Amino acid sequence: MGGFFNEMFDEGGAKTRPHYRGFDRWLSDQPADIVARKRVEADLMFRRVGITFAVYGSEAGTERLIPFDIIPRIIPADEWATLQQGLRQRVQSLNLFVHDIYHEQNIVRAGVMPAEQVFRNAQYRPEMQGITVPSDIYAHIAGIDIVRAGAGEFYVLEDNLRVPSGVSYMLEDRKMMMRLFPELFARHKIAPVAHYPDLLLDMLRSIAPLGVDDPTVVLMTPGMYNSAYFEHAFLAQQMGIELVEGQDLFVDDGYVFMRTTRGPQRVDVIYRRIDDDFLDPLVFRADSSLGVPGLLSVYRAGRVALANAIGTGVADDKSIYPFVPDMIRFYLSEEPILNNVPTWQCRKKEDLQYTLDHLPQLVVKEVHGAGGYGMLVGPASTQAEIEDFRRRLIAKPDGYIAQPTLALSVCPTYVESGIAPRHIDLRPFVLSGKTVTMVPGGLTRVALKEGSLVVNSSQGGGTKDTWVLEG
Amino acid sequence: MLSRTADHLFWMARYTERAENTARMLDVNIQTQLLPQSVEAAEQSWRALLGISELLPAFDAKHGILSRQDVLDFMVCDPTNPSSIASCLTSARENARAVRGTLTTEVWETQNTTWLEMATLLKEGVLERDPSEFFEWVKHRSHLSRGVTIGTMLKDEAFYFIRLGTFLERADNTARLLDVKFHGTDGERLSANDTDFYHWAAVLRSVSAFETYRKTYRDVITPERIAELLVLRGEMPRSLMACMTEVVNNLARVRNDVSRETERFAGRLHAGLQFNSIDDIMRRGLHDYLTEFLEQVYELGNRVSRDFLVPLVA
Numbered sequence: 001m002g003g004f005f006n007e008m009f010d011e012g013g014a015k016t017r018p019h020y021r022g023f024d025r026w027l028s029d030q031p032a033d034i035v036a037r038k039r040v041e042a043d044l045m046f047r048r049v050g051i052t053f054a055v056y057g058s059e060a061g062t063e064r065l066i067p068f069d070i071i072p073r074i075i076p077a078d079e080w081a082t083l084q085q086g087l088r089q090r091v092q093s094l095n096l097f098v099h100d101i102y103h104e105q106n107i108v109r110a111g112v113m114p115a116e117q118v119f120r121n122a123q124y125r126p127e128m129q130g131i132t133v134p135s136d137i138y139a140h141i142a143g144i145d146i147v148r149a150g151a152g153e154f155y156v157l158e159d160n161l162r163v164p165s166g167v168s169y170m171l172e173d174r175k176m177m178m179r180l181f182p183e184l185f186a187r188h189k190i191a192p193v194a195h196y197p198d199l200l201l202d203m204l205r206s207i208a209p210l211g212v213d214d215p216t217v218v219l220m221t222p223g224m225y226n227s228a229y230f231e232h233a234f235l236a237q238q239m240g241i242e243l244v245e246g247q248d249l250f251v252d253d254g255y256v257f258m259r260t261t262r263g264p265q266r267v268d269v270i271y272r273r274i275d276d277d278f279l280d281p282l283v284f285r286a287d288s289s290l291g292v293p294g295l296l297s298v299y300r301a302g303r304v305a306l307a308n309a310i311g312t313g314v315a316d317d318k319s320i321y322p323f324v325p326d327m328i329r330f331y332l333s334e335e336p337i338l339n340n341v342p343t344w345q346c347r348k349k350e351d352l353q354y355t356l357d358h359l360p361q362l363v364v365k366e367v368h369g370a371g372g373y374g375m376l377v378g379p380a381s382t383q384a385e386i387e388d389f390r391r392r393l394i395a396k397p398d399g400y401i402a403q404p405t406l407a408l409s410v411c412p413t414y415v416e417s418g419i420a421p422r423h424i425d426l427r428p429f430v431l432s433g434k435t436v437t438m439v440p441g442g443l444t445r446v447a448l449k450e451g452s453l454v455v456n457s458s459q460g461g462g463t464k465d466t467w468v469l470e471g
Numbered sequence: 472m473l474s475r476t477a478d479h480l481f482w483m484a485r486y487t488e489r490a491e492n493t494a495r496m497l498d499v500n501i502q503t504q505l506l507p508q509s510v511e512a513a514e515q516s517w518r519a520l521l522g523i524s525e526l527l528p529a530f531d532a533k534h535g536i537l538s539r540q541d542v543l544d545f546m547v548c549d550p551t552n553p554s555s556i557a558s559c560l561t562s563a564r565e566n567a568r569a570v571r572g573t574l575t576t577e578v579w580e581t582q583n584t585t586w587l588e589m590a591t592l593l594k595e596g597v598l599e600r601d602p603s604e605f606f607e608w609v610k611h612r613s614h615l616s617r618g619v620t621i622g623t624m625l626k627d628e629a630f631y632f633i634r635l636g637t638f639l640e641r642a643d644n645t646a647r648l649l650d651v652k653f654h655g656t657d658g659e660r661l662s663a664n665d666t667d668f669y670h671w672a673a674v675l676r677s678v679s680a681f682e683t684y685r686k687t688y689r690d691v692i693t694p695e696r697i698a699e700l701l702v703l704r705g706e707m708p709r710s711l712m713a714c715m716t717e718v719v720n721n722l723a724r725v726r727n728d729v730s731r732e733t734e735r736f737a738g739r740l741h742a743g744l745q746f747n748s749i750d751d752i753m754r755r756g757l758h759d760y761l762t763e764f765l766e767q768v769y770e771l772g773n774r775v776s777r778d779f780l781v782p783l784v785a
Contacts, residue, residue, distance in 0.1 A: 048580055048584060224569045242473055243570075243572050244473060248473050261477045261628060261780075
């Protein structure tokens with residue numbers, strides 16, 4: 001696959017990049033049958049442990065494994081240092097932006113952001129206007145999707161500030177690699193990631209309502225049929241906190257309680273893995289049976305903390321995305337460290353025209369879409385698919401944005417025919433409480449189909465262990 | 472602990488135990504079919520087996536004539552029969568999956584592997600080839616599940632609710648098994664002739680009590696002693712007495728502000744076993760006695776749900 005930045009080999013494809021040399025040497029020493037056996041072993045272990053995800057739209061209750069590839073994605077220390085700085089800067093600004101939007105709205109007053117972009121956004125929650133949240137932080141857990149393109153520069157593809165998932169795969173992939181190939185970890189200085197649940201719990205405890213010294217933290221899941229249920233259960237177990245569903249919680253006398261075998265117990269912090277819309281049927285969707293009636297009133301009174309806060313979606317929407325570099329300049333008076341992908345906003349007439357004229361070359365995404373559903377990858381689509389999409393775009397231009405098809409970097413990956421380059425991305429997880437923390441690396445997703453640029457697990461993507469080499 | 476979590480643990484244990492006891496019952500029926508007997512008697516014993524689990528109407532609605540294979544299919548693989556072994560093991564695994572964070576990795580993996588292997592075994596046609604091999608496997612998985620629970624779980628509430636589920640279910644199942652085996656063969660007659668010897672030996676084997684019986688009584692097998700062994704003998708791990716002792720002990724460990732009445736209820740049931748002699752029970756009629764016992768176990772289950780878990784009816 002020429003023309004793409006290869007994470008492991010240099011431009012000519014002849015020389016291994018310095019940070020991959022140790023691994024490459026090791027790999028070439030491994031007999032093929034041993035590698036094959038280890039790959040089968042990994043598959044069996046993932047299935048036995050039950051690390052599966054549910055697929056929407058297919059037969060109910062189906063569980064699939066996310067394919068795991070044993071060739072790691074390796075990031076040198078200096079590149080990670082830059083990424084980390086950039087991530088910190090970006091997430092800080094996004095949090096400042098959400099706070100601003102729900103308070104003074106300075107960014108709109110200053111004319112940096114058009115008012116209708118914010119206030120007519122479906123993710124804007126008027127209920128949050130003027131509400132104070134602990135430490136003014138809204139996006140406590142952020143998953144920032146990063147890709148590498150062109151000659152190797154990093155771009156932020158998407159900010160996930162609502163309920164980003166995938167961190168359990170980051171942790172399980174590492175555990176699996178250490179189990180399969182312990183010798184690799186003896187030979188390399190690989191930054192550990194296993195303390196993520198500790199950082200997370202620490203952060204969650206730090207956002208407890210004022211005056212609560214020993215807060216009860218719970219993780220709230222929509223239930224076992226949610227695609228990320230494994231992760232919810234996994235994180236709750238790792239942190240030693242209760243995994244609750246809406247039906248386990250109730251509001252009484254201005255506080256949130258959970259139903260236990262010994263009667264009601266007060267809950268102080270809720271790490272919720274359920275969308276805003278389903279949190280409180282009294283305020284949001286009345287048909288939601290997943291939520292807790294009255295939760296929002298307790299939240300507004302500051303008697304329970306939610307992570308992430310309600311209303312963060314206003315900042316990770318794809319129509320807001322093009323403004324993030326300006327946000328960084330506005331709030332921090334700094335130049336953005338991480339690149340944004342050039343974006344055409346189809347709500348603008350001239351951008352729409354450009355998009356319609358160049359559909360076969362562009363990637364077009366729904367403004368509110370996620371999970372790789374409802375998007376068009378121009379170069380990989382048939383004429384009929386493009387025409388079909390054109391009609392949808394014309395019918396609702398403000399529902400879409402377009403971006404150039406990025407030449408995502410590739411990483412050698414095991415496929416049926418042997419080892420071949422496949423496109424990858426990276427999702428680091430950034431935790432914001434009183435301070436901003438993250439574990440080195442993140443989740444690397446890989447598009448297993450040849451030529452495919454869609455890495456989402458729901459679309460046949462796999463994962464790799466991600467190594468940040470310590471210098 | 473969350474009430475819902477306790478509920479899942481309780482039912483995980485009940486379904487595992489139920490699958491095991493169904494396997495035991497089916498296996499003993501297959502064994503006794505090997506004895507010389509009339510076609511009517513053979514059919515009668517399958518009907519009794521369905522009756523014990525209150526499944527006759529559901530079976531008759533699906534199948535015209537009763538055949539061994541149909542009963543096995545219905546009681547082992549049929550997903551529409553909530554009491555089939557496949558349904559029970561699936562429910563056990565679903566309940567475990569809902570609270571996998573509360574279980575040790577080993578307990579969860581045992582439940583999950585059982586479920587995965589079951590699908591493979593049934594697909595390979597083990598039921599046609601050698602049903603007893605499959606029932607043996609179900610029993611082993613159930614033993615393993617309990618062993619792994621005892622060997623790896625912290626002795627806290629989660630553990631006690633699992634144990635409560637196990638023994639409440641076993642009390643129910645042993646009582647049903649006894650009832651059908653005595654009632655079905657005119658238990659009041661209490662004969663001990665040659666053919667009956669095999670019948671009673673099979674009953675004992677179905678609850679792994681053949682050797683225990685010999686050791687305990689060192690005498691010929693009589694129905695009366697079997698009843699005593701499986702109802703009143705606390706040393707016998709599947710007896711009603713042993714089950715109720717565990718139920719009472721585990722209930723005391725999870726006691727909360729509203730559970731006193733339920734504890735008293737269980738205590739009365741337990742005391743009834745302690746202070747009755749088998750002669751009293753037989754005089755009254757074993758069937759009568761067991762019917763009342765089953766009703767009370769059912770009521771106890773409801774009370775446990777109401778006091779600690781997710782109430783069956785809201």
